[in-house]
Amino acid sequence: MSSILIQHIAQLVNVREENQLLRGTALANLPVIEDAFVLIEDGIIAQYGHMYELELKVPQLPKYIIDADEQFVLPTWCDSHTHIVFAKTREEEFIDKLNGMSYADIAAKGGGILNSANKLNEASEYDLFNSARKRLEELSKLGTGAIEIKSGYGLTVEGELKMLRVIKKLKEKSNLSIKSTFLGAHTYPVAYKENRAGYIDSIINQMLPVIAAEKLADYIDCFCETGFFSPEEMETICKAGMSYGLKPKLHVNQLNSIGGIESAIKLNALSVDHLETMTDDDIKLLSSSNTIGTLFANGCFLLKNALPTCQAVN
Ligand SMILES: [Zn+2]
Known part of the structure; x- marks a missing residue:
């Protein structure tokens, strides 16, 4: 399995637990996690959260780690x-x-x-x-x-x-x-x-x-x-x-x-x-x-x- 961890992200943008169509005022809400990480396994988002949750959510760190250096991570268009x-x-x-x-x-x-x-x-x-x-x-x-x-x-x-x-x-x-x-x-x-x-x-x-x-x-x-x-x-x-x-x-x-x-x-x-x-x-x-x-x-x-x-x- 190939795993990539991106850490120290200033803002992980558009984090949603549910995949549903947004309508009306819901479109004005852009959920973000500040000082975040995201773990990708075989091209799929496997875990994400605040940096302070990293140890708990990812007990074993992968070999490949990218430091976002306080930059933003957001979905593609x-x-x-x-x-x-x-x-x-x-x-x-x-x-x-x-x-x-x-x-x-x-x-x-x-x-x-x-x-x-x-x-x-x-x-x-x-x-x-x-x-x-x-x-x-x-x-x-x-x-x-x-x-x-x-x-x-x-x-x-x-x-x-x-x-x-x-x-x-x-x-x-x-x-x-x-x-x-x-x-x-x-x-x-x-x-x-x-x-x-x-x-x-x-x-x-x-x-x-x-x-x-x-x-x-x-x-x-x-x-x-x-x-x-x-x-x-x-x-x-x-x-x-x-x-x-x-x-x-x-x-x-x-x-x-x-x-x-x-x-x-x-x-x-x-x-x-x-x-x-x-x-x-x-x-x-x-x-x-x-x-x-x-x-x-x-x-x-x-x-x-x-x-x-x-x-x-x-
Ligand atoms: Zn057209």
Whole structure:
């Protein structure tokens, strides 16, 4: 057994005996132990406490001891919503934004998600894997230990499967804990602009069976927004995903409140993400559910958009 003792920690941060979802005022409570130690055995926290409890709790000290020298020890970050598999950045769209174009304007002229999709479909699985792996390494150095990664820039059967296979390979090669989310319903591809039902059919009958057979995803996602997927369409897609065991994690209420929260709660979604545009009813519904609300305030700051009509990065 390999054991590591970290001692003389100024603060051991976020010490909790129970692993449960925090809501409301509980989120404001950050339990810490001052002048602490933590013992790790085979990668698992085996013991922890105040330094004055060390002798009692760890009668036999391990060989490998790290002196924290009054520094802090805290859990790694959990990045629960990322799009780190992509072919190229789209900084050229900043110029359009600075010239006053909205997210919807840029999307309508083939920018945004469609722009990323064109670039991704031209890229090889090999290149996508290598670039995403570098991004993962950078995130790891910044303290991320667990991460969710979405597809959604393929928008074709081949493109979506390519992205998910890249994520599967990242899971195999990385030390980070990775979860994969299928986001075929990120937007309607140009080829299906006049045939939305046809694209939903492709998601359900062409993509999902392969994803399930190859175990390519843990969750299913959908961009529920005016001009993208309606709450009803999101429900249809999610129910098909759920029949394969994929739990919904959803993009809702970014630009408009169109009933996405209500549908997400009906679907017992794990999380609803973005939430820049919330009505009082949305807040009430969400606060009485088990669904996690994920806020994206930094996206608005990055794009210099003011809340609540902000337009965050997808
Ligand atoms: Zn997103």
